[in-house]
Amino acid sequence: MKEYHLKTKQFFVGAIIIDPTALKYALWKCENKIKIAAVRLGVMSAVTAADTNYTTAIVKNATVTIASMANGPIAGGISIAAGAQGAFTLVTAAGANEVAKDALLTLEFTKVGNGLAWAGANVEIDYYDYND
Secondary structure, rough: OOOOEEEEEEEEEEEEOOOOOEEEEEEEEOOOEEEEEEEEEEOOOOOOOOOOOOOEEEEOOOOOOEEEEEOOOOOOOEEEOOEEEEEOOOOOOOOOOOOOOOEEEEEEEEEEEOOOEEEEEEEEEEEEOOOO
């Protein structure tokens, strides 16, 4: 059985504005078939979980959600310290984290209330490349 090695790709996103629903970033056109193992989002300024205004970040393969994270509501939301990273939750449906060659991964946002701004955001994706 072939052993695949974990790799990481990083993407600088920049500022996530307070009303992020218009933001959609093309992150990566996959050169080979891959399996995503983890997704993290780092920020330059602290992000605190909130109940009224919060933002959800979603990594998608076309219309299929691969992973997401939200900084609200407080009970289940992610708080991230300045200079640190928060982990996305991977979708557990069979095959949801497998991405075909030439597929385009995007980063999209939804909001509750006004959403919350995230300064200096970057995304890291850990993956296995099936062509290694």
